Amino acid sequence: MQALDRLFISIGRAFNSFLSQFLPPTAVTVIGMFLSAIIISTFAALVFMFLTWLERKFVGRMQDRIGPNRVGPFGLLQPIADAIKMFTKELITPEGAHKVAYNLAPILAVAPVMMFFAVIPFGRDMVAADLDVGVLYLVALSSATEVAILMAGWASRNKFALLGAMRAVAQMLSYEVPLVLILLALVLMAGSMQLTELVAAQGVPFALLQPVAFLIFIVAAAAELNRTPFDIPEAESELVAGYHTEYGGMKFGLFMMAEFIAAFGMACLVTTVFLGGWRPWIIPLPSWLWFLIKAFAVLFVFIWFRGTFPRLRIDQLQAFCWKFLVPVTLLNVIVTGVVVTFFPIVRDGQIVVQGAGGWAVTTVVYFATSVVFGLIIAWLYRRPTQQALRQIEVGRPAARGLSQEVQAA
Amino acid sequence: MKPYAVIGAFFVVGLILPLVTVIGATLLSPRKPNPIKGDIYECGLKTVGETWVQFKIQYYIYALIFVIFDIEVVFLYPWAVAYNRLELFALVEMLIFAGILLAGLLYAWRKGALSWV
Numbered sequence: 025m026q027a028l029d030r031l032f033i034s035i036g037r038a039f040n041s042f043l044s045q046f047l048p049p050t051a052v053t054v055i056g057m058f059l060s061a062i063i064i065s066t067f068a069a070l071v072f073m074f075l076t077w078l079e080r081k082f083v084g085r086m087q088d089r090i091g092p093n094r095v096g097p098f099g100l101l102q103p104i105a106d107a108i109k110m111f112t113k114e115l116i117t118p119e120g121a122h123k124v125a126y127n128l129a130p131i132l133a134v135a136p137v138m139m140f141f142a143v144i145p146f147g148r149d150m151v152a153a154d155l156d157v158g159v160l161y162l163v164a165l166s167s168a169t170e171v172a173i174l175m176a177g178w179a180s181r182n183k184f185a186l187l188g189a190m191r192a193v194a195q196m197l198s199y200e201v202p203l204v205l206i207l208l209a210l211v212l213m214a215g216s217m218q219l220t221e222l223v224a225a226q227g228v229p230f231a232l233l234q235p236v237a238f239l240i241f242i243v244a245a246a247a248e249l250n251r252t253p254f255d256i257p258e259a260e261s262e263l264v265a266g267y268h269t270e271y272g273g274m275k276f277g278l279f280m281m282a283e284f285i286a287a288f289g290m291a292c293l294v295t296t297v298f299l300g301g302w303r304p305w306i307i308p309l310p311s312w313l314w315f316l317i318k319a320f321a322v323l324f325v326f327i328w329f330r331g332t333f334p335r336l337r338i339d340q341l342q343a344f345c346w347k348f349l350v351p352v353t354l355l356n357v358i359v360t361g362v363v364v365t366f367f368p369i370v371r372d373g374q375i376v377v378q379g380a381g382g383w384a385v386t387t388v389v390y391f392a393t394s395v396v397f398g399l400i401i402a403w404l405y406r407r408p409t410q411q412a413l414r415q416i417e418v419g420r421p422a423a424r425g426l427s428q429e430v431q432a433a
Numbered sequence: 434m435k436p437y438a439v440i441g442a443f444f445v446v447g448l449i450l451p452l453v454t455v456i457g458a459t460l461l462s463p464r465k466p467n468p469i470k471g472d473i474y475e476c477g478l479k480t481v482g483e484t485w486v487q488f489k490i491q492y493y494i495y496a497l498i499f500v501i502f503d504i505e506v507v508f509l510y511p512w513a514v515a516y517n518r519l520e521l522f523a524l525v526e527m528l529i530f531a532g533i534l535l536a537g538l539l540y541a542w543r544k545g546a547l548s549w550v
Contacts, residue, residue, distance in 0.1 A: 057439050061446040069450070111461045119471040120484075131451040138447030142440050152443070153436035160510060161440075181484045182473050194492050197499040204506050208513055215517035217510065269474055274458030278451050339549030342495065346547040350502070351538060357509070358531050361516070365524050370517045 029310045033149055036060075060152045064141045072284045073103035079327050086331030113273035118180065121270065125179035130271065130278035133172035136165045137282050140289035145220050147302045147312030158219040159207050162293060163200070166248060169282065170196050173257075173267050176279070180270035188266025191338060192250060192257030198345040199247040199254075205353035206237045206244070209360040210297050215370035223301035225369055227383045231298040233390035236398040237356055238298050242322075244349060245290045246329055247341070249283070253333035254341060291322040352401050363393050494546050505534055 027034070036056070043052045077092065077100060084091025092099030117126055143158040145151040155161055170193045177189020211217055213233070214225035231238040247254035258266035268279045295301060295318040302311035309317075336344070367389050369377055377386050473480050509530065516523055541547055 053435075057442040058446065060439065061442040065443070065446050065450055111458050112463075113458075114462050114464060114470075115455075115459060116466070116470055118473050119468075120473060127455075131448060131455065134451040135444060135447035138450065139440065139443045142443040143436075153439035155436045155440070160507075178485070180473075183475065183480070183484055183486070186484065186486070186488075190488055190492055194495050198495055201499060201502050201506070204503065208506060208509055211510065212513040212516055215514060217514055264474065273462060274455055277458075278454065281451075342549055343547065346495075346498070346538075347542065351535065354531060354535055354538070358528060361524055361527055364516065365521060368517060372518055 025308060025310075029148060029312075031310070032147070032312065061142070064152060065138050068138060068141055068285050068288065069281070071288050072281050073107070075284045075288065075323065076103050076106065076280070078323075079330070082324070082327045083331050086328075107277075110274050110277040115273045115275060118182070118270050120181045122179040122181070125175045126270075127275070129172050129176035129179060130275045130282075132175065133169055133282040134278050134285070136168035136172075137286045137289055140165055140286070141292070143219055144289070144292045144296060145223055145301055146292075146315050147310070150302070150312060151220060154218065154220055156216075156218050159211055159217040159222075159297075163204055163207065166203075166286075167196070167200060169286065172282075176271070177267035180267070182270050184264045185267050185269045188257045188263045188269070191263075192267055194338075195250065195254065195257060195341060196248055198342055199244050199349075202240060202244045202345065202349035202353045203248060205350070205357055206234075206241045207297065209234065209237055209353075209357050212357070212360055212364055213369050215373065219296050219301075222297055223303065225375060226300040226303065227369075227375070227377060228387045229298060229300040229303075232387055234298075234356075234360070234394050235391065236394045236401075237353070240349060240353060240356075241294065241298065242325060244345075245294065246326060247345070249287050249290055249326070251287065251326055252330040253335050255335060256338050256341060287323060287326060288319065291319045291326070294322045295319045348405065355401075356397065359393060359397050363390060491549055498541055498546060501537065502534070505530075 039059075040052060040056060043055060047055070080102070081091040081099065092102040095101040095105045117123055140162065142153045143151065143155045143161055145154075173192045173196075174189050177185045177187075177192070180186070210222065210230055213230065214222045216222065216225075246252075250257050257263075258268075263269070268276055271279060292315075295315060299318045299322070302315040304311060304314045367386055369375065369386065377383055473484075475481075509527070512523065512527055512530075
């Protein structure tokens with residue numbers, strides 16, 4: 025068990041000591057860094073291939089279809105067939121496109137999502153770069169993709185692509201604010217932006233301490249990833265394919281890759297900050313296996329969304345973000361600040377909650393506060409009653425509830 | 434210093450990996466250009482008019498609100514990290530700051546800047 029838990033660390037150590045027989049220590053460090061980057065990036069690329077299969081299979085099942093089942097057992101080799109197809113398709117640069125920006129955009133879309141995994145703790149002591157500003161770094165990276173998307177849309181010289189890119193950027197900018205505000209509440213509880221510290225502070229998963237924030241985070245994350253029901257940047261029924269309309273072959277494949285790897289990265293972030301990261305739950309499996317199980321559970325929820333919800337309109341989408349998510353998450357920060365003052369989890373950099381009893385009290389207090397907060401919000405945004413609706417018809421704007429404001433936007 | 438070097442390594446690898454893929458695809462794929470293939474897609478017709486059109490003003494307003502909010506929220510992060518070392522007064526200060534933020538949001542809401550026009 026112990027050996028299995030530390031499997032990858034032992035392999036790394038053994039490789040390091042093997043290399044240091046021939047090379048100076050500086051060279052060993054540099055090679056180690058690049059090797060960790062290459063291994064994690066390759067792993068992310070493999071997860072991408074697996075995810076394309078997983079999503080098609082699951083969505084197929086949800087729509088009462090079979091999904092891919094021709095290539096290999098259960099269609100498992102489908103991603104490889106797709107990769108071969110993409111490699112052998114002609115790469116076309118449309119006439120009138122800005123050549124440099126057009127060809128650079130897919131590469132720039134992939135780079136930031138690959139960098140996402142540098143700070144994620146995949147298991148006990150399994151983190152490539154234990155950055156002390158980890159949360160801020162991830163937030164910064166998630167907005168870096170927008171540059172590539174706008175570049176792709178603008179350079180294609182296609183109206184659909186430009187419209188898709190603008191929608192994508194507006195949506196990703198807007199939904200970043202609630203994400204950042206929720207992460208702020210969690211940083212407040214853990215007293216650190218370092219992701220390993222955040223995991224260490226989760227004697228009880230933060231999803232239990234902050235259920236309302238957890239739900240909002242999942243929804244906002246789906247929007248940040250441009251996934252259904254928030255996929256208006258690529259709405260195929262109105263915009264053909266959005267910002268990658270003019271892309272084909274491997275260049276299109278890279279945009280696909282950026283999207284799916286970003287989804288995996290976001291699932292890793294949710295796992296790390298809400299689900300206790302690599303901490304095992306009840307069953308003692310290796311820490312990295314637990315991390316992957318949780319991350320794929322979150323990914324399954326994203327796929328489930330896609331099989332369930334219809335697409336939103338852009339005005340509904342922006343109203344939902346700015347008139348509901350932003351005020352609620354901002355209030356959540358204030359409420360969390362008050363609770364943390366009286367029931368601190370971390371004091372002076374040390375975890376102060378003691379034993380199972382202490383955690384039980386903390387969990388009950390935080391959970392109850394979050395639920396009460398959620399109920400108050402639900403009451404504030406309730407549907408207007410019949411009487412209120414009649415008063416609106418008479419022309420009394422004061423009777424308009426908040427939820428109506430959101431719907432009417 | 435070391436974590437930042439690792440992030441540099443990730444950046445380099447993150448750029449090289451897609452670059453290698455695109456170069457590989459260029460080598461493997463056929464190359465038979467013709468004028469119709471190079472056309473910009475628009476439902477089977479030739480594109481009409483200017484492509485780089487004026488964009489909707491609402492995008493600009495959302496971007497402005499975003500800049501205000503995101504930057505102010507980033508100011509709250511150091512406070513959140515240092516909070517467990519501070520006295521009760523830190524909470525009061527944050528309440529004032531968050532109150533100003535909320536007031537700004539309500540102002541934008543009242544002005545109709547949050548509504549799609």
